[in-house]
Structure formats: C-alpha cells, structure tokens
Amino acid sequence: MKKLLLTLILAVTFGGVAFADTYSHSDAVLPEAAKSVIKKNFKADVSVVKIDKNLGRVSEYEVILKDGSEVTFDSKGNWKDVEVAADKSVPSSFLLKPIQEYVKKNHPGQNIVGVEKEHNKIEVTLANGVEMKFDAAGKFLKYD
Numbered sequence: 506m507k508k509l510l511l512t513l514i515l516a517v518t519f520g521g522v523a524f525a526d527t528y529s530h531s532d533a534v535l536p537e538a539a540k541s542v543i544k545k546n547f548k549a550d551v552s553v554v555k556i557d558k559n560l561g562r563v564s565e566y567e568v569i570l571k572d573g574s575e576v577t578f579d580s581k582g583n584w585k586d587v588e589v590a591a592d593k594s595v596p597s598s599f600l601l602k603p604i605q606e607y608v609k610k611n612h613p614g615q616n617i618v619g620v621e622k623e624h625n626k627i628e629v630t631l632a633n634g635v636e637m638k639f640d641a642a643g644k645f646l647k648y649d
Contacts, residue, residue, distance in 0.1 A: 538582030546596040586621040591632040603643030
C-alpha cells in the first residue's frame with residue numbers, strides 16, 4: 506500500500522512538472538518568426554507570454570499584448586490564432602483576400618475580431634459573435 510501511495514504521489518508530482526506552464530513579460534522567449542509577426546502586425550508591446558510545455562517541450566506560446574490582443578503560436582513561431590478587441594479588426598495580413606471580401610459583402614461594417622487556423626480550415630469570428638468557417642483557400646463553408 507505504501508509503495509502504491511508513493512508511486513501515485515511521484516506520478517502526480519512529475520506529471521505536473523511534465524505539463525508545467527511558464528510565463529514571461531518579454532518577447533525574448535519567443536521564436537524569431539513569432540517576434541517578426543508581432544512586430545509587423547501590431548503596434549502594442551508584449552505584456553505576457555505563456556509558454557505551454559508538454560513533456561518538457563514547448564507546444565505553443567500564448568502572447569497577450571498590452572492593447573489586449575492575443576496571438577497564439579506553435580512551437581516554431583507560426584501563428585495559430587489571433588484575437589483582438591471588438592472595436593478593432595484582426596490585421597488583414599492574417600486573412601486571405603476571399604475571406605475579407607466575403608465578410609465585407611455579407612457582413613458590412615462588422616470587424617473581424619478573431620481568426621484561427623484549424624488543420625485545413627480557417628475559423629473567423631466577427632464582433633457581433635457570428636462565427637464562420639472557410640476552407641484553406643478562403644472559400645466560405647458554413648456558419649458555426
């Protein structure tokens with residue numbers, strides 16, 4: 506019984522360490538590709554970087570900027586998800602032209618406040634809460 510209890514305690518302790526997150530207030534912890542994306546597309550500085558780790562390896566970086574925008578990157582610095590405040594729009598460089606045109610035509614005046622890459626699909630969120638899915642080429646698929 507003591508061995509089982511000790512094994513469980515060790516598993517929980519090391520399991521927690523294996524999946525531990527770390528935080529930084531500097532973009533110095535980010536891959537160069539992620540730093541470049543932030544510098545090119547946002548005026549605000551980095552407020553917090555959450556580094557998600559899985560078995561000691563970085564799985565993703567969640568970056569919160571001082572203006573409240575959030576950008577998630579994979580371990581190599583490729584963006585996965587971008588969210589901005591409702592009174593702002595996701596920078597156009599994150600959006601394919603067909604997506605921008607579809608939103609402009611079908612939802613005039615609505616800001617795109619979120620974009621997320623999901624495998625071979627792109628999910629877009631508007632300020633009014635409407636969510637849409639597009640294929641990898643930007644063709645509209647459905648409302649979510």
